Amino acid sequence: MTAEDDANLQRKLDASLERNRCLEKENEQLKQEVLHLKGQITLLRAQDSDKRSIQWKKLQSCISSNSACQDKQIANGNTGRRGLPAEGLSQRAEFPSTSPALSNGRLPRVPKPPPRPSSCLSSTLKTSGNEVRLPPPPPPPPPLLQRRTGVSANAVRRVPEVVELYRYLTRGDDKPETRVGFSGMPVVTSARDMIGEIENRSSYLSAIKSDVESKAEFIDFLRKEVENADYKEISDVEAFVKWLDEELSHLVDERAVLKHFPRWPEQKTDAMREAACSYRDLKILESEVSSFRDDMHQSAPVALRRIQALQEKLEHRIHNLQRVRDAASKKYKEFQIPWEWMLDPGIIYQLKLGSMKLAKLHMARVMSVLQSEGSSEDENLMLQSVRFAFRVHQFVGGFDEESKHAFQELRKLANKFYP
Known part of the structure; x- marks a missing residue:
């Protein structure tokens, strides 16, 4: 080994020793800083403990002063419920108890009172000393087919001319009617992987355990409300389900x-949700049909496709309701849920009236095109309108006077193409 190698090794050794001394000095400084931080943590913990003690005393005094007011509010919110025994009412007035939740340092969930049934509202309103009488409820809609001889002008009756013209125009035509369908993208989900991923999170399980322990009386209150729910109107069930879903949304995972x-009455809860959802969807569809307008700025093919698509949607919903009506009504009767709205004289009648409106709009648009334009597609438009009118006629079970008049005008125009 040469002298130059010895010098290099000596320099490396000196550098390593110097680095070691620097690290030891830095380590000593870090130790002093850790001791200083530990002292600060101990001091902050003591201060935090004092603050928590003061806040806890204030919270207990606030709860004791407001508990009577909360009990009175809950009791008043439940006095309007029908069929509620006195024992159940006294139990609700005692809710909520604060002891279980306070053991975890958390306040229990205080639910809002459930909505009152519409039948519990008084028929008179007192405002500034004067009584204002509410109008009586509207009578139920008439049945689809009036079998009496003295039918009204708006009654739905069979129009044989519709079937006659349809068969005349479609004789020898085996091409099926084109309907506007609905398509959707398939949704591929891995439920097993999703559930496994969620349950593996300790925070998720801890939150569930916390809800089970701290909200037991809150859930028991909701259970009694569901079990005692007995409404005569489906709109009241819809309001109750909306209230219940809002309260249950405070749980981390229902x-x-x-x-x-x-x-927990799971079957009755699901049945009430099912009835409320079906009724709400039909009311939305009824509103969509009643507010539908033919946009004259759109071309005739586009406008006619819009009308046909809405009719397709309407038929699909009504057929689905009629298909499950027997089984659903039996289940609703078991849980004291209104079911009469599913019958034909109910909301189905209103939807079928909307279907006749679509038929009138369809025939009016076709007649306006045929009277203002002349093209090789006129016969196809006429055939399309007759088919649509026949389809609605069979679906509804007839036409009212306005629809019958519109069809007669279409038939007069058809004589020009099919003498």
Whole structure:
């Protein structure tokens, strides 16, 4: 080994020793800083403990002063419910108890009172000493087919001319009617992987456990409300379900929490949600049909496709309701849920009236095109309108006077193409 190599090794050794001394000095400084931080943490913990003690005393005094007011509010909110026994009412007035939740340092969820049934509202309103009488409820809609001889002008009756013209124009035509369908993208989900990923999170399980422990009385209150729910109008059920969903939304996971409460009326809750959802969807569809307008700025093919698509949607919903009506009504009767709205004289009648409106719009648009234009597609438009009128006629079970008059005008125009 040469002298030059010895010098290099000596320099490396000196550098390593110097680096070691620097690290030891830095380590000593870090130790001093850690000791200083530990002292600060101990001091902050003591201060935090004092603050929590003061806040806890204030919270207890606030709860004791407001508990009577909360109990009175809940009791007043439930006095309007029908069929509620005195024992159940006294139990609700005592809700909520604060002891279980306070053991975890959390306040329990205080639910809003459920909506009152519409039948519990007084028929008179007192404003500034004067009584204002509410108008009586409207009578139920008439049945689809009036079998009496003295039918009104708006009654729905069979129009044989519709079937006659349809068969005349479609004789020898085996091409099926083109309907506007609905398509959707398939949704591929891996439920097993999703559930496994969620349940592996300790924070998620801890939140569920916390809800089970701290909101037991809150859930018991909701359970009694569901079990005692007995409404005569489906609109009241819809309002109750909306209130219930809002209250249950405060749980971290409704299904995961409620499965720890074996007395929870899951079947009745699901049945009420199903009825409310079906009724709400039909009311939305009824509003969509009643507000539908033919946009004259659109071309005739586009406008006619819009009308046909809405009719297709309407028929699909009504057929689905009629298909499950027997089984659903039996289930609703078992849980004291209104079911009469599913019958033909109910909302189905209103939807079929809307279907006749679509038929009138369809015939009016076709007649306006045929009277103002002349093209090789006139016969196809006429055939399309007759088919649509026949389809609505068979679906509704007839035409009212306005629809019958519109069809007669279309028939007069058809004589020019089919003498």
